[in-house]
Amino acid sequence: MKKLLCKTYLAILLLLLYAPIIFIGVFSFTESKVLGNWTGFSTELYENLFFEAGSGNGLLRAIENTFIIALAAAFASTILGTVAAMGLKNLKGYKRRAMQFMNNIPMINPDIITGVSLFLLFLFLHVTQGYVSVILAHITFCTPYVVLSVMPQLIQMEPNTYEVALDLGARPSQALWKVVIPQLKGGMISGFILAFTMSLDDFAVTFFTRGTIGLETLSTYIYADARKGGLTPELRPLMTLIFLVVLILLLVRNIRINRNTTKAKA
């Protein structure tokens, strides 16, 4: 009885959580311009998304920008964050606390504060806001997460690995690329993925730092679109696809983890 009650609670909660997403998914298969108005099954919106979106409404352009910015920001913050973590590990006392404190600020700050403060920075430095400022802003809020992802592996690593490699005749670059980096690869990859998804998701920081050159990412496009009244119908299949991709990735990952733990137990 108690178990049934618990399961019902979870089921109702999940149903409510997913209702809007399912709703969007169902209505991605009809042509109607107005959401919630079923005009018969059709895959036209999906076709439009892939074959026509770029021509008329700039949606494809926004998707492209989103991915370029996310890739650039994730790549740069992975490098910067890894180097920072390596340095941070060797710091002691107040210097270490100060760096960690600074590293925490972008993670704690709400998006709007990060956005406004960086907007003021670019204004102050007379930097024209556009692609570059958005990427720099994204690096700012992504890097702390990379530092935190790489740190655990750095701590686990034998402390003198780098020096030992040098003693054994490796050049500094070899010691780094052939000895240190391979051991940090896991943390760097999860840091990269984290940075990438954070950048994809961002709205507020992009909104404040993109300037007035008309740069649109997916988030700002959706925002502008919704403010004009009425969502572009092609966004429905897009949301559905993005959601399905995330769902599948997550399920695959979890099933694999489950299988591994069962194997370990057996």
Added chain:
Amino acid sequence: MTKKASWNLPYFIFLMIFVALPLVLILIYALQDGQGHFTLSTITRFFSDGDSLATFALSLEIAIETTILCILIGYPAAWILAGRSFNKSAVTAALFILPMWVNALMRTLATAELFNMLGIGLGKGTLLCGMVYDYLPFMIYPIYVSLSKMDKSYADVAEDLGATPFQVFFKVTLPLSKPAIWSGILMVFMPTVSTFAISEFLTNNKIKLFGTIIQENINSSMWNYGAALSLLMLVIICLTKVLSEDEKVAV
């Protein structure tokens, strides 16, 4: 380059330019008038403007209500998910966390459209529902992690010593998960108190929150007043953070 400590230099410089300086700039811009002279008028303007104050109070109210609702709804869910009686399937837990990875604007728009279709008028009620819907995973996640890692023998001992299940929960489990609740509070309260765009969508622009006023001022080139409002927001965030740190330590 003998010590790897010198590897700190690039990130240190980066943090100074992109984290420290921008925050100082908020302070500087907040305390200047349009001509670059020092003034406190931006701050006094806020405290003498009834509309701004009302919006500020409403934002705080909405954020607090959202946070409380998230605890009330999220805690039982996290408790069931981490519980022994529940078939501990990581997939079910993942399903609760999954919405965090979908663009918040998209989720919010979908919610607003759903309310529209069901004929529910957009207003404060839908705003609260939408915010809870958006941030519930952020409350469930830390509590779930803490409860599933918790040493179950504490609860067992309490039970053996004669505590009722009710007592076990309120005297053992709940206090032990207090730091996680505070993490959840931080993760829900901070974004909800500073939100913009989401509130506009969920109320069809009927209700303005503090974040929206900041955005409107910055976008209409009222940088100094926008910065002053941001400074105020920053104070709220710092207070919340300090308070939650105290509470975490006090456990």
